[in-house]
Each structure stands twice: as C-alpha cells, then as structure tokens.
Amino acid sequence: MNIRTRIAPSPTGFLHLGTARTALYSWAYARHFGGSFVLRIEDTDVARSTQESVDQIIDAMQWLGLDHDEGPIFQMQRLARYHEVVEQMIAAGTAYRCWCTPQELDAMREAQRARGEKTHYDRRWRPEPGKLLPPVPEGVKPVVRFANPVSGIVTWDDLVKGPISISNEEIDDLIILRPAPAGAPDEAGALGVPTYNFAVVVDDWDMGITHVFRGDDHVNNTPWQINIFHALGAPLPQFGHCPIILGDDGQKMSKRRGSVSVTAYRDAGYLPEALLNYLARLGWSHGDEEIFSREQLVQWFDGSHLSKSPAQWDPAKLAWVNAHYIKLADDARLAALTQQQLASRGVTVDDLGLLARAAALFKDRCATVVELADWAEMIFVPVRPREEDLTAHLNATVTPGLRTLREKLATVDWDKASIAAAMKATLALHQLKMPQLAPALRVLVCGRTQTPSIDAVLALFPRATVLARLQHL
C-alpha cells in the first residue's frame, strides 16, 4: 500500500502547536513507510484566510523540517472540482438543494425547542418518493445539503482512540455547499463555496490520502465525512484523532495563556530539533526515550503508541530538551542564531567568529538562544553593575589590584593564557586571592557576579572594552 498522509491547515493564523504536532505525526508516518506527505491549504473561509498566514504556516513547517512531497494545494483553486462532485451527488440523490431562509431555520428550531426536541434540520427539502417539496422561493440562494443516511450506525476503528460508533439518527443533513460570501472569487460566485466536511472528503479522496491524523476537535465531523466517502463510493482513509494539548495549567491551550504558535518558540530561542523532539513525545512514546533524533522518530513512528489522553504542555521539560540540543549544536550555527537575536534587540554584530567563541563558552549554561544572546550582549552593550554587587566586591583591598591588572592587560597578548598569567601576577603582587579579584572583575566587566572562568570570558571581549570598563578605578 502506498501510504499518503496530509496536513490541511486553515490559513487563518499562525501554525498552532497542535496542528504542528499532527503535521509531525502525518509526516513521520509517511516517511516511516516510504509514502508521501501532502500539504493542503484549506482556505474556503474566504473572510478569514490570508496569504500572510499561508506564508507563516509554510515558513514554520520548513523551520521544523516537515518537508512535504506535494502541495501546497489550495482548496479555493479546486472549486470546479467540488461543484462537479456536488452536481454528481445531486443527480445520484445523495445531495439536494435547500432553499430555507435563516428566518425559516430559526422558526424550525424554535418550534422544536418548544416541543422539547433536540434542534435539527427537518429535511423539508430532501426529495423522497411521493413527497411534495415546497415551492422554490424567489430571491433565495439555495445551499446544498448531504442526504445523510437516516438509519444505521457509522463505525470506525480510530488509530488513536480505538473503535468509535455513532448512530445516523444523531446526524443532520449537513450543508456541503453555501452561496459564495462577499469577497469570494467570481468562480465561486455562481455556484458557491464548499464547507469543510465536504471539501475535506473530496480532497482526501482525490489526493489518495490513506491515513488522516488530526486533532480530536474533529472527531464529531468524522461520521459525516465517512458517510460522504460512502456516498461517493470512495475508499475510506484510516483516521487517528489526537487529543488536544493542554496548557501547563491543565486548561485548553490558548493564545491568552502563553505562546501557541511554532514561530513564537523560534523567536524565543528554541531550536527546531528540540521543538520537534518535544512535540513528538507529547502524545506519543517509544519506550522511555525522551531525546531522539528526527531519524529515530521516523524509524520508530508507525502509528502505534499514540496517547489517548490529553498531553500537558510542560515549559520546563521543553527548556530541558532545548538545553540538550543547544549543547550539541554547532557553534557557528549558534553564532548565526545569536546574531539574529541580538539584531532583534537592535545590537548589530558582524563578528560571527566572536559569537561562535561566545557560544562555545556559554552554551552549557543556556536553555535557549535568547539566554545565549543575554550572555553575548554584555560584550557589545555597556553593562550596569548593581549597586549591591559593587559594594560587596569592590573595596580598598581589591581596587589597587584591579588597577595593576588594568595596566598589565593593556599590553599582554590578548588570549586566555596571557590574561590568566596577568591575573596570577597581580594576585602575587597584591597578596590577593582569586575569590577577591575575579568577582570584582566580573561585576565591572560583565555586570554580573557569575560567569564561566573569567580569563576565558575576558578573552572574548575586545581589549579596549575591558580596559574601558576598568578605567574609572
């Protein structure tokens, strides 16, 4: 079997972490079985879809390394195909036009409520043998509805949730095509725009999709989709509905409660391999493995061991995973990322070699590239030591030693060993101890009391900067 999966985001915002995770599962599944992964843009919500969002989604997918084999395929470029299928369905009696006005539908629901019934569409326009349909009203644009089977059970074996069944008696005749809204392209104007549950089926069918992974917010849509697949005589894909991701407060993740977009994590200094690793693990497991590469994920991901229960976003664990990948990352790569971070703060640094040396020195202490940039920034931007640090570490005993050191540093070779030798000589001259000299240097030059080995740190700075920061002594 030729495995084909897809991700079908709606371009109404950024790439959400939940969508990224199902994209990741779909991608890994296709890669595991040597199949294809399709990117489809579900842009039928004309009012809310934007090109900017399409660009952001593609950018975020690329950043995560979720390369697609086909697409992006845009639904709004496939209107003719949906119209063709709708006409075939109307001819076959599996779909019909409905001229109900919104007022009529309101009245219908009102009456149902008054009778204590669950509200539903009463199928008044559904053609049936011997049934007299209402006269077609003037000036009303019809919708097209799917003639859902009135009885029987829809069942599927969900790859994540196991067997699911729902009675057709619970399901309405779904609208599959609506009159085009304002702003829709001319082509839609005459015939209308398909709804999600219909377009998704035509597309999954036409694109030969064999496995659909998506969020379980769609699990209620699947019975309609399965019925439409059957009505079209199309083969059913297998469905896997992944539970939503909960925020660290146990609530549904939302924009208000922290970052939910992939690109926000890029901007916050996370590495794509770390987010990929973390996202994959969130809702799927391979034994106890917490850290795994993209290649291992592809090797292991066969659709089993997907979690049935919602996963909880854990920022501390993500930071731990990211710290791991930062340690492994190549210094030149970290230098380029640090350069971008600094640029976003208005600090322009051209010397990538220096940033690479800074990355080598500081990366063990950093969970994100933002933290790396926090360290590197002190080299380029004047530091403002805290008053209490100055009081604690600068005093009449240490200041003469700092002055001597400044003089020595003005002429020594500018490397770690020579700086260390100058410090040692200074200690001997003034009978000082390293724990007196080093903190004072750190506070004055770095604006902080903790750093890696101070000789290595000083060697990163331009000599002139170090001398200037010791100048006022």
Ligand code: GLU
């Ligand atoms: N456009 C839908 C969404 O973004 C796609 C759902 C699906 O994968 O079928 O939620």
